[in-house]
Amino acid sequence: MYLKVCTALEKAVASTKGGLAAFKRGADGAFFNAYDNINECFKLLEDAIAAMGINTEARKYLKIGLNADATSWFAEE
Amino acid sequence: MDQLIDFYEKLITDHPLLEYIEDAFANSDIQGHRKFIKKIKEKHEDAVKVGISALFESNLETVKEYTQLIQEESDEEEEEPKPDEAAEAEPAEGGEATPEDPTASIDKTEVSKSKDKSASRGTPAAAAPPEPKKGAKKGKGEAVAAPVEVEDPNKKPDPNINKVIPGIVHLKRENVSTIYSA
Numbered sequence: 001m002y003l004k005v006c007t008a009l010e011k012a013v014a015s016t017k018g019g020l021a022a023f024k025r026g027a028d029g030a031f032f033n034a035y036d037n038i039n040e041c042f043k044l045l046e047d048a049i050a051a052m053g054i055n056t057e058a059r060k061y062l063k064i065g066l067n068a069d070a071t072s073w074f075a076e077e
Numbered sequence: 078m079d080q081l082i083d084f085y086e087k088l089i090t091d092h093p094l095l096e097y098i099e100d101a102f103a104n105s106d107i108q109g110h111r112k113f114i115k116k117i118k119e120k121h122e123d124a125v126k127v128g129i130s131a132l133f134e135s136n137l138e139t140v141k142e143y144t145q146l147i148q149e150e151s152d153e154e155e156e157e158p159k160p161d162e163a164a165e166a167e168p169a170e171g172g173e174a175t176p177e178d179p180t181a182s183i184d185k186t187e188v189s190k191s192k193d194k195s196a197s198r199g200t201p202a203a204a205a206p207p208e209p210k211k212g213a214k215k216g217k218g219e220a221v222a223a224p225v226e227v228e229d230p231n232k233k234p235d236p237n238i239n240k241v242i243p244g245i246v247h248l249k250r251e252n253v254s255t256i257y258s259a
Contacts, residue, residue: 029127042092049094065097066088070081071131 004052005062012048078109082116089125099128107143
């Protein structure tokens with residue numbers, strides 16, 4: 001399942017404008033987000049999940065988690 | 078803060094697969110965390126989960142502050158039961174033990190000592206626990222002291238018999254039965 005998700009994500013990333021070179025993987029295996037805003041990123045993930053065909057209307061097995069990491073990225077004010 | 082909450086809400090409504098948001102606010106923004114969690118629970122109930130991980134990697138003071146706010150137990154509420162517990166502990170122990178127990182006076186002195194210690198520390202959380210422990214120590218003292226005095230002359234010297242480890246209550250079956258029967 002994990003490999004299936006990985007391959008689907010790689011396919012989705014490869015089909016983008018920048019390709020795999022733009023979304024270069026980091027040391028932890030995560031893709032670099034080369035999009036300008038979060039909505040495009042969500043769209044890519046949702047398309048990849050939909051292409052996998054794992055989620056059904058009755059039950060959604062694959063979901064999205066968001067780590068905002070506000071401490072690092074936002075001003076405290 | 079409100080703008081960020083609105084942004085997260087918009088994300089949740091626009092993307093139904095989004096189920097988990099971690100570290101939505103900065104560590105120092107404890108009020109923001111509270112407000113966001115409350116709003117999410119009201120609107121989305123179990124659909125969206127909110128996680129906080131970075132906060133618990135920070136210093137202890139921040140975690141303490143956060144837990145205090147989350148539990149909504151202010152220092153006033155913690156300080157209030159302090160005299161009440163002391164008042165309850167004294168008659169409860171005294172009522173059982175005072176008529177014949179010579180150790181009751183010792184207990185009161187111990188309780189007063191603990192009060193003095195707690196007052197010097199100035200921490201309400203540290204003040205509450207010692208009082209019941211003193212009550213437990215009384216039982217412990219009886220349970221430990223009796224065998225030391227009686228068994229030493231009868232049996233061969235046991236190197237560990239005189240060693241009393243503080244904080245460990247040695248329960249005998251007799252004492253337990255008497256406690257439960259009473």
